[in-house]
Amino acid sequence: MNAPHDPQLQTYAPYIGGRTWESADQPVTPVINPYTRKPIALVRQATAADIDAAITAAQEAQKAWGKTLASEREAILCRAADIVEKRRMEIAKVLIEEGGNVFGKAMFECDYMISTFRIAAGQARDVRGETMPADAPGRISMTVRQPLGVVAGIGPFNAPFLLTGKKLAPALAAGNAFVLKPSPYTPLAALKFAEILEEAGLPPGVFNVIPTTNEALGDKLFADPRVKLVTFTGSARTGRILAELAGRYMKRIVLELGGKSPIVILADADLDYAVRAAAFGIFFNQGQVCMANSRIIVEAPIYERFCAAFAAKVRTVPYGDPANPGTAVGPLINPAQCDFIRGHIDDALAKGARLLTGGERHGAIFEPSVLAGVRPGMEVYNEESFGPLASVLEARDYEHAVELANDTSYGLSSGIVTNDLQKAFDFALRVEAGAVHINDNSFDDDPNAPFGGQKDSGYGRENGRYSVADMTELKWITVQLGQRQLPF
Secondary structure, three states, X not given: OOOOOOOOOOEEOOEEXXXXXXXXXXXXXXXXXXXXXXXXXXXXXXXXXXXXXXXXXXXXXXXXXXXXXXXXXXXXXXXXXXXXXXXXXXXXHHHHHHXXXXXHHHHHHHHHHHHHHHHXXXXXXXXXXXXXXXXXXXXXXXXXXXXXXXXXXXXXXXXXXXXXXXXXXXXXXXXXXXXXXXXXXXXXXXXXXXXXXXXXXXXXOOEEEOOOOOHHHHHHHHHOOOEEEEEEEOOHHHHXXXXXXXXXXXXXXXXXXXXXXXXXXXXXXXXXXXHHHHHHHHHHHHHOOOOOOOEEEEEXXXXXXXXXXXXXXXXXXXXXXXXXXXOOEOOOOOOHHHHHHHHHHHHHHHOOOEEXXXXXXXXXXXXXXXXXXXXXXXXXXXXXXXOOEEEXXXXXXXXXXXXXXXXXXXXXXXXXXXXOHHHHHHHHHHOOOOOOEEOOOOOOOOOOOXXXXXXXXXXXXXXXXXXXXXXXXXXXXXXXXXXXXXXX
């Protein structure tokens, strides 16, 4: 249904072929501020015809873009980084108003994206193959990497600038064109990329944005043979659906999905540091982080002391208006998530858990909350709450802690706090996770390091050269020196 026209609100539209793309058939919907629950803008939603136009524009533009010199791609990506740096307060404002990001998290996204563009600029000169010994006389054997062509990205709401940018920048560095379908909650952050890259000098059509609230339209990105790879960040449930689509259409796919990440705290840990590390690791961005350490596994000798100290720390975490620089926990993107989290709490309490602090909602804000005594059989033990709710589990000893850490269908990230280097490295090798952070929480990402998970947390790796490897075609080439000896 079209939203009523409000002259006070700016109307945005898809960005296709280097320009704003409007048509009479585009439904118009409001963008809602998660904190105030008021509309902040209107967005024209892409139609099936618009998506086809975006893919066509990308395919045509990529033919020339894929042949540009690495130095030209490098220069554009460097300029994009400079523009983000110059406009970071403006971008942060969009992230706060559209996504409910607290100020510090919004600035973190901007800083991360500056690094991501600069690293991608370097990667433009480092898309390389190799030579190898040939098993035949007079033959030179080598590989080259070539752009795939059109790459499609399906972005999330929880870090729409950072998590979209880490897909987009390497794709451009490798010579691909990009079609972005942003989260319906955060289309404005996606359209900021269009402004930034146009200002940086990216040729028209190389980057296109197709906002839509009709998730079924995203299937066109899989069905269309011109799209060579789809990269997605989101829930495991949606990831499974997309993986089935990718299989049906023989489409390459990279999936960065959910998590139920553990932080293991051993008895020899510095208690104060462990408490602060665990708190930051779960309450950053309201817990709407796939790698948040929602499972805090504490060795028995310090379990009760940790619970008391952690609850005391959590009570001091400020929550409220995300525009206030002092706020640490802001609103959830959808108020309905508050009911989901409360359901996890009620189920756990009914099965013997203890609520140490929190548990109440204030509009779209859910108080930072802690459950102790969480055990198998409780919904919160297995399911991702995706909110400011921490579960504290008791481990009998180190071996039991490793067992608990791996007792999940997810495997995205993990952390361990201990002064025992032997156990720390043993844990790093045995935990079933794509990342392990020793003497830190599970919340960490670096634009130059491989990021991705195991099990239900997806497959493929993002960032830098790891993304470039997925976003290029590896081709084997041989050169025969002289005439090859043939059997007939």
